[in-house]
Amino acid sequence: MAYSHFVAKQRNQAEDAPWQSEQALLRRIRSRAGTAGGGALRVGIGDDCAVLRPRPGEELAVTTDLSIAGRHFRIEWHSPESIGHRTLVRGLSDLAAMGARPLTAFLSLGLPRTLTLQGQRGSAAWMSRFFDGLLRLAKAHRVQLAGGDLAESPLAVADIVLVGAVPRGRALLRSGARPGDLLYLTGALGAAAAGFRRLARLKGNVPAKIHGALGAHLFPQPRVAQGEWLRRRGLATAAIDVSDGLSTDLAHVCEESGVAAEVEADALPIDREATLEQALHGGEDYELLFAAGPSARLPRFIAGVPVTRIGRVVKPKPGRPPVALITGHGSRSLRAHGWEHFA
Amino acid sequence: MAYSHFVAKQRNQAEDAPWQSEQALLRRIRSRAGTAGGGALRVGIGDDCAVLRPRPGEELAVTTDLSIAGRHFRIEWHSPESIGHRTLVRGLSDLAAMGARPLTAFLSLGLPRTLTLQGQRGSAAWMSRFFDGLLRLAKAHRVQLAGGDLAESPLAVADIVLVGAVPRGRALLRSGARPGDLLYLTGALGAAAAGFRRLARLKGNVPAKIHGALGAHLFPQPRVAQGEWLRRRGLATAAIDVSDGLSTDLAHVCEESGVAAEVEADALPIDREATLEQALHGGEDYELLFAAGPSARLPRFIAGVPVTRIGRVVKPKPGRPPVALITGHGSRSLRAHGWEHFA
Numbered sequence: 001m002a003y004s005h006f007v008a009k010q011r012n013q014a015e016d017a018p019w020q021s022e023q024a025l026l027r028r029i030r031s032r033a034g035t036a037g038g039g040a041l042r043v044g045i046g047d048d049c050a051v052l053r054p055r056p057g058e059e060l061a062v063t064t065d066l067s068i069a070g071r072h073f074r075i076e077w078h079s080p081e082s083i084g085h086r087t088l089v090r091g092l093s094d095l096a097a098m099g100a101r102p103l104t105a106f107l108s109l110g111l112p113r114t115l116t117l118q119g120q121r122g123s124a125a126w127m128s129r130f131f132d133g134l135l136r137l138a139k140a141h142r143v144q145l146a147g148g149d150l151a152e153s154p155l156a157v158a159d160i161v162l163v164g165a166v167p168r169g170r171a172l173l174r175s176g177a178r179p180g181d182l183l184y185l186t187g188a189l190g191a192a193a194a195g196f197r198r199l200a201r202l203k204g205n206v207p208a209k210i211h212g213a214l215g216a217h218l219f220p221q222p223r224v225a226q227g228e229w230l231r232r233r234g235l236a237t238a239a240i241d242v243s244d245g246l247s248t249d250l251a252h253v254c255e256e257s258g259v260a261a262e263v264e265a266d267a268l269p270i271d272r273e274a275t276l277e278q279a280l281h282g283g284e285d286y287e288l289l290f291a292a293g294p295s296a297r298l299p300r301f302i303a304g305v306p307v308t309r310i311g312r313v314v315k316p317k318p319g320r321p322p323v324a325l326i327t328g329h330g331s332r333s334l335r336a337h338g339w340e341h342f343a
Numbered sequence: 344m345a346y347s348h349f350v351a352k353q354r355n356q357a358e359d360a361p362w363q364s365e366q367a368l369l370r371r372i373r374s375r376a377g378t379a380g381g382g383a384l385r386v387g388i389g390d391d392c393a394v395l396r397p398r399p400g401e402e403l404a405v406t407t408d409l410s411i412a413g414r415h416f417r418i419e420w421h422s423p424e425s426i427g428h429r430t431l432v433r434g435l436s437d438l439a440a441m442g443a444r445p446l447t448a449f450l451s452l453g454l455p456r457t458l459t460l461q462g463q464r465g466s467a468a469w470m471s472r473f474f475d476g477l478l479r480l481a482k483a484h485r486v487q488l489a490g491g492d493l494a495e496s497p498l499a500v501a502d503i504v505l506v507g508a509v510p511r512g513r514a515l516l517r518s519g520a521r522p523g524d525l526l527y528l529t530g531a532l533g534a535a536a537a538g539f540r541r542l543a544r545l546k547g548n549v550p551a552k553i554h555g556a557l558g559a560h561l562f563p564q565p566r567v568a569q570g571e572w573l574r575r576r577g578l579a580t581a582a583i584d585v586s587d588g589l590s591t592d593l594a595h596v597c598e599e600s601g602v603a604a605e606v607e608a609d610a611l612p613i614d615r616e617a618t619l620e621q622a623l624h625g626g627e628d629y630e631l632l633f634a635a636g637p638s639a640r641l642p643r644f645i646a647g648v649p650v651t652r653i654g655r656v657v658k659p660k661p662g663r664p665p666v667a668l669i670t671g672h673g674s675r676s677l678r679a680h681g682w683e684h685f686a
Contacts, residue, residue, distance in 0.1 A: 042402060043516065046599055048440040048583060049404035049507070051514050054397050059385060061392035064504055066451035066492040097391035108409040108451075108502040149409040149502070159451040159492070159502035161407055164392070171394050173386065240391060256389055 028128075032135055033145040040103045040165065041146050050146040052104065054165060060103075061164040061171060063094035069156035075115075077204035080126045082218040083158070084133030090243065091162030092141055092222035093286040097241040099172040099231025100164030102224060104146035105138060107160055110153030141224050172231055177238035177257035177291040181313040184298055186226050186288045186305045189246060190274025191216035193282030198273075213273040216285070223288045225303035230290060235298065239290040245283035247323060251336040253289065254322035263311040263334060265327040280325070281337045371471075375478055376488040383446045383508065384489050393489040395447065397508060403446075404507040404514060406437035412499035418458075420547035423469045425561040426501070427476030433586065434505030435484055435565035436629040440584040442515040442574025443507030445567060447489035448481060450503055453496030484567050515574055520581035520600035520634040524656040527641060529569050529631045529648045532589060533617025534559035536625030541616075556616040559628070566631045568646035573633060578641065582633040588626035590666060594679040596632065597665035606654040606677060608670040623668070624680045 043051035195217025386394035538560025664676040
């Protein structure tokens with residue numbers, strides 16, 4: 001970990017940036033990093049590595065997600081707060097899919113020089129607002145920013161690493177689904193894709209009051225509490241987060257579990273602003289898709305979020321795509337075809 | 344963790360890239376990731392997170408380092424093997440500075456499409472050669488690649504995350520140096536900077552047989568065994584890796600320990616191809632700089648690498664730079680001024 005690297009490098013590049021202000025930058029990040037993490041963090045920002053002390057009987061879940069300007073966000077459309085939030089949500093959602101309790105985050109951030117400068121005339125700097133968005137979500141989920149790296153980069157890139165804790169041998173995996181299991185989904189699908197279309201039409205002129213699909217795209221909520229609930233109850237045989245789209249992520253579960261799946265189109269919880277295509281392939285909804293045995297009794301809501309049964313797990317057929325969509329007109333194969341916003 | 348993300352995204356972007364070949368890409372990375380890590384890795388590539396099981400009584404050290412084309416490497420000068428090696432060495436060196444035993448690595452890789460394509464006429468693809476360099480070094484240090492993320496990016500970026508293990512409360516920190524301690528350094532300084540100058544003169548036309556400073560720049564060796572030795576013996580009061588240059592990294596130790604330091608110019612082990620300036624500010628040498636009490640008896644070699652006493656820790660003086668360089672002509676303050684290759 002090397003926020004200190006950044007300090008060294010900036011010093012050489014900018015004769016006009018005094019040592020004092022760079023030290024101040026590092027101090028600001030350190031002071032804002034918080035002190036959550038449930039006491040697991042023994043050494044935080046300021047050394048070569050962070051040191052984590054797991055509780056006895058716990059394993060650690062680790063995930064990393066890379067966000068790149070022009071692919072995962074657009075500087076000219078997304079607010080800095082939204083980009084910070086969206087950077088962190090990708091990692092938190094991976095932890096949710098394992099049923100892990102978030103502990104610490106690490107952020108590697110490459111930014112053009114223009115985005116690291118102090119704001120003019122009292123306006124908050126881009127980087128400060130980025131951390132506002134990231135740290136607000138971190139606080140809501142009791143995650144401590146424990147380190148990372150900073151570098152100047154012609155292209156804005158952010159790689160987020162999340163470390164979570166899970167009782168030994170109890171992580172929810174993609175690989176446990178069995179024929180006969182039923183498939184469930186938290187929340188609704190397609191909102192993030194519909195919200196992105198709206199953002200594109202607005203060309204970034206986002207209204208002050210954000211709601212509906214636009215809100216779901218700009219500030220999606222990871223299903224951390226729902227994942228932990230499923231892990232504690234031991235009901236789910238397999239789980240994944242729907243970050244790449246239902247068709248893609250369900251195919252991953254099928255591949256890792258060695259099964260196939262049938263999805264009932266009429267059962268899908270589709271956001272009111274979204275189309276069926278956006279629900280099937282949209283991605284970035286960060287809902288949890290999970291399988292449970294046929295006798296498992298799932299509540300209608302988990303931690304305030306609705307749960308819907310959307311299909312079933314079946315035996316795979318050789319040479320056939322693993323996921324089928326059942327409609328009023330019969331069955332058709334559902335090709336994995338995740339939505340790619342910026343392609 | 345989401346190598347699977349990459350599979351999904353590539354599928355949408357390239358009509359000419361069949362599903363089979365993308366699955367093959369993921370399988371190739373998985374199959375090459377190895378099975379080291381000392382049994383700590385319970386779930387590897389293929390799920391939303393990796394799951395690590397620490398040994399009882401051990402803490403985990405976590406570090407992340409971002410490498411960006413044009414700043415940390417040049418596609419047109421550095422071979423793919425060197426870029427892969429240099430990406431990993433940054434994280435391994437951070438673990439070495441804590442005295443941690445490497446367990447697993449996570450790699451987030453953003454690459455232009457041209458670098459992900461299969462090679463023509465049997466030539467190995469760029470990405471395959473990048474993994475050759477990275478995984479060769481990983482194998483040498485028994486590190487398992489446990490996950491990461493892949494994305495198409497107009498600019499090549501690689502963020503490496505290393506997780507290591509260290510006995511509870513025994514990590515070497517930057518913060519333990521005390522006035523009266525002596526300062527030591529492994530190996531020699533300045534070779535990486537001198538080697539980079541040579542690379543620049545060669546404009547990437549690297550001879551088949553690489554040696555000396557050029558080798559030190561292209562394939563630096565992290566001092567993992569030396570860090571573990573120091574941690575086991577309990578001799579070092581503080582440690583850091585010299586990745587940003589002696590002047591910068593010694594200033595970090597002084598700041599975190601609340602001390603000052605004197606370096607004897609005549610005592611510095613300077614690589615035969617390097618200048619004093621390169622030795623003081625060059626960076627990327629990945630040697631260990633550490634402090635030890637005045638009565639500690641250090642050997643002349645640790646795990647085959649020479650150890651040199653280069654100075655001492657003293658009390659800080661208010662308003663004075665923390666590091667002084669002692670020469671035959673007296674003492675001058677040594678401003679933190681790390682070398683920035685691509686600035």
